[in-house]
Amino acid sequence: DTEVTQTPKHLVMGMTNKKSLKCEQHMGHRAMYWYKQKAKKPPELMFVYSYEKLSINESVPSRFSPECPNSSLLNLHLHALQPEDSALYLCASSLQDSYYEQYFGPGTRLTVT
């Protein structure tokens, strides 16, 4: 299994809502990542989890809250988002955090109204 899955594929939420994005991989990878991609821009790193511990938080606003319940699962909890947070949210995983190839999930297209 060489797949990273993400749910939901699309999400529309109001600025007062609370929602969560889910990412799962069963490749035995120990590093997992969240990236944000705006239209016609490259992906930007948000968070890195290595062995289920948060190792990088790229000055992301607190309205985004990551969680790594186990080595296969990564969540991104969303609360009080702004319209400018609308983007494609990509999850990725790699074997370890030592420069191994990253495999990307299909992404969640988020629209904040």
Place this chain on the structure above:
Amino acid sequence: ELKVEQNPLFLSMQEGKNYTIYCNYSTTSDRLYWYRQDPGKSLESLFVLLSNGAVKQEGRLMASLDTKARLSTLHITAAVHDLSATYFCAGGGGADGLTFGKGTHLIIQP
């Protein structure tokens, strides 16, 4: 801080032609990655270049890495329409995550 620059950012070419996309990076990076992204889709890994002088080929695409010049190239041979996509190079990786170039939007016309 690693910076990655790609050029050109936009490329329109005819089928059957050859072209090269360039990727420069600012600091030492042992590895360089190339990804493809189709509109509305996620990123597909094309190549992982692990060392100086590395060359990898897959079909009509060939990627190379020159760590001394801090330069990677993605060469397209005899382009076909199916190769139309946005191509990203990226450096870094691991615990620092990937740093992407701005991407090259490639259109191949019949």
